[in-house]
Amino acid sequence: MLDRIKHLLIGPPLPTQQLGERRLNKLRALAAFSPDALSSIAYANQEIYLGLVVAGSAGLALSLPIGLAIATLLVIVALSYFQTIHGYPSGGGSYIVARSNLGTLPGLIAATALLIDYVLTAAVSLTAGVAAIASAFPALWPHRVLLAVVLLGIITVLNLRGLRETGTVMAVPVYLFLLTFFATLILGSLKLFAEGPGSLASAAPPPAQTLTAFLVMHTFAAGCTALTGIEAISNGVPAFYPPEAKNAGRTLLVMAVLMGLLFVGSVGLTQTLAVVAAPEETILSALARSILGRGPAYLLVQVATMLILAVAANTSFGGFPRVAALLAADGFLPRQFTGLGDRLVFANGIFALSAATAFLIVVFGGDTHALVPLFAVGAFLAFTLSQTGMVIHWRREQGGHWRLKLLANGGGAVVTGVALTIIGVSKFAEGAWITFAVIPITVAIFLKIHAHYQEVRKELSLRGLPPSIKPFPQPRIVVPISGVHRGMVDAIAFAQSVSKDVTAVYIEMEPGSGERIRETWKHWWPNVPLVILPSPYRSLVGPLLDFLDQTDREHNDGQIATVVLPEFVPAKWWHGLLHNQSGWLIKVALLYNRRRLGFQRAIIDVPYHLRR
């Protein structure tokens, strides 16, 4: 039943040998890895607008210069990651690059930053996507949290189905967005050409603050979110068709060019057309509305924006589980994250990402602007560590043009490092501190887990054991019985089949009942000694545990007695309520006892199956 629901949702299981086949061509890979990067313009634009509009028209006049600065940053970072792809064709995420070049600790910091970044990408993209559609349909505005969580659920299920299906589903919205948005930008340019620039001075609200250097820095920091997602391809190189690195590198360059055009084009048009947003509306919505009016074309743009942002959340579902699996393979996360699910995806990683994202969406009330400070820190920390790692990599590896490649990555490291500092300082109080606090805690947990696995590995080593391992002597067996009936027959027969030393034990809850039991017992099992234990306090497990401990001491043979538990298996689940759960009580007691004594007995469950 559960299996069927599962198959309906995520499809039938796939054999492991299909793993190599689940590759993506470039068009599909662009759709799978670029949406975060492309759609970043939605919230980056919004952040620049919100950052500058408080300074009125004088502030908004700085939109384009700030946009161009960020675009320059984009070029540098893209070239830097182009080098990374060729340096690490097997998939060089920030974690691998930082770890292998800078050491374990920087690697773990990069990994943590990256995981946080993936969660925030999903959260920010979903909330921004819902904001885009709620700009067009204001009735949805109060239900943004619910809508974002529902979208998250849909994406989670699609990802559990596997990457290629995901690629197909996701390709349509990506190309729809590119098409409609470029068309809007072209129409906007024509409008600008025909009508001339608008007047910011008359359109902008009166300034609430004066324009300071800090305000500009602050806006630049928030706008840097435009770059988030650019690293996704370098993480997913093995998903491309061979030659993987070459195909991935080309896809990265195409993506960077598209990002730059969209970003600079939209920021530029917003400023020159003097667009300002209504309350409960995003600036991109205002831009599209001013160019296209309120007709179906505008609605199509908003739907496309929502869809690509939803798809952007999907980028995280590609990246997060992979990084978690890498960490788990190195022993920094529970082993379960390495397990490929039925559909050859890292199902546990997908679940973890989905849960964390839902948590953030709910806690931050579905507000993109509140999430952005947390977001930018993680992304730029990972960028900086990864680029710095690549610098070390090229110095060590050398090879053709290595100085040029080192320069590219060095430039990336410096500019992302500077951007990180600006973001950290200007956004600290607004939420960046959360990311700064979570990173060391997470790294400490990683190290703790790793230490545990190391210890267990040492403990489990067979080194030092004698060359041939001897079997134990036959176990002493104790069978707690509840009476003389058919349910005991199999248990005693099994106990006798595995040992000559079998003792039955009856806990006498009701004084005198033991003697009656002994009479019938003698008749059926004359060879099995029966010990009757009084239980003045009507406890089942107390006298049994005492007896076990006492006989272990008396025998003093280095062995602990094994317990055989006769267990009723009812035919219907509700029948289980009608039988004293003695077996269950004894099992729990032996477990609890083990915690006290530092050992646990072997327990043999011998089922007796009730036919009705």
Added chain:
Amino acid sequence: MLDRIKHLLIGPPLPTQQLGERRLNKLRALAAFSPDALSSIAYANQEIYLGLVVAGSAGLALSLPIGLAIATLLVIVALSYFQTIHGYPSGGGSYIVARSNLGTLPGLIAATALLIDYVLTAAVSLTAGVAAIASAFPALWPHRVLLAVVLLGIITVLNLRGLRETGTVMAVPVYLFLLTFFATLILGSLKLFAEGPGSLASAAPPPAQTLTAFLVMHTFAAGCTALTGIEAISNGVPAFYPPEAKNAGRTLLVMAVLMGLLFVGSVGLTQTLAVVAAPEETILSALARSILGRGPAYLLVQVATMLILAVAANTSFGGFPRVAALLAADGFLPRQFTGLGDRLVFANGIFALSAATAFLIVVFGGDTHALVPLFAVGAFLAFTLSQTGMVIHWRREQGGHWRLKLLANGGGAVVTGVALTIIGVSKFAEGAWITFAVIPITVAIFLKIHAHYQEVRKELSLRGLPPSIKPFPQPRIVVPISGVHRGMVDAIAFAQSVSKDVTAVYIEMEPGSGERIRETWKHWWPNVPLVILPSPYRSLVGPLLDFLDQTDREHNDGQIATVVLPEFVPAKWWHGLLHNQSGWLIKVALLYNRRRLGFQRAIIDVPYHLRR
């Protein structure tokens, strides 16, 4: 830790031999068994008032006649139960009497009616008690549900401590109530003597309905709740000091006289002093206020009323668990209800009663008046069946004065039967239907449970087995291994100690890993064959179950293989999260498989205890 909290709440465990000693003297027994009966006047008065006030002063003028009719009923029922106590000195509740004289089905109907009655006694007493105190402190009125549930919790804990402690705690409020209430009635009589009767015509609100025969019947039916609780002593005869029946019978008569005086006195004074209630106030509170004013004496009466009603709920805690234990001993309820807890009380019955009562209080919003229709039906159905059973009993047993005794019980049966009909008809739509619906459903469940126990008993019988039961042949043992490490050593050694036929099985989740395992395996356990099972769909349990089924078929020896599960026992609970829960998965799968195949394999857990 849990043990300590438990001891603090309910006291240390008591040995079974103290069971005989937990008896009550008459003063304590009156306090333990009478509060429900005595305190009934609180809600019976209220029901009579609410029933008649809608017909204005003409209605209220009928209070005393109706009160006298109910008092007559009380005398008949009390004499009837006096006979029951002497006919069944070992504790003759309605269930035992109806079952042994009328047969199983009437017995079960009586038992169900009784159980429902106990639950409703608790619910009605608690809500009425809270209403009494909220009449004096109107700020508490909106919090009646919460207050009632908190009181219920306190009473539950006291009962888990055991009956004698309960008797002591409860005696004070009972005698306080008797003292303060009789004092009030005496003062009221003096006032009546001094000032003369009041004028109902001027005090009563204008009539909303005309006075009809149905309205009178309806009020009589609701007022019959005054009798509830009168049967408690007949159920608890064994708790008295010997001679039990004589002591219990005398206590019953004392109780009936006190009930009659309180009831007729308060109804009579209410009518003759022309007392009417304010909104959010009970009529008893209005009576006390009109006699005592608003001073401390009035407050003391309200507190005493609240306390005795809380104590009345306690009567149910004496009765319900006993009836449940009787039913369980006869196989109509799960056996767990017969188990005496640490403190020699039927703890499971106490829990069940407490849960059901809390449910009713919450669902009916803590409103006594809404609960009364459900209440009266259960009580009078149990009365009628019990008295009818006694008629049969005397005819069968005969003995001294049997005709007189038969007449007493016959009279009881007739009047309670008539009252039941009146209640059922006039209160049907108001909630009596719920009780009528619940009774057959509950009886059906009792019969179903009984049938199951009968079948199991038959199935468990050793009759027909050969006189000497042979042990099984040595089991074939299969050990699923996760690798070659220290955790396997004990499991293999144990398996070898109990059987010569041991096979290790490795599920190859990652193609090729099996061969590496085989190499090391050969080195350490050359004598234990290792089977490597490919798992193309990365399922752990699928290939294992297939292998077990297949080898069972191949051996065709009538045996099913036993599984030895090596189990990691981590040193700290959170370490459990860091290991693949393979053992757990396999256990669940074997259980699930059993449901499909109709059998379950014996499972041997061999723990390996991680030191850190």
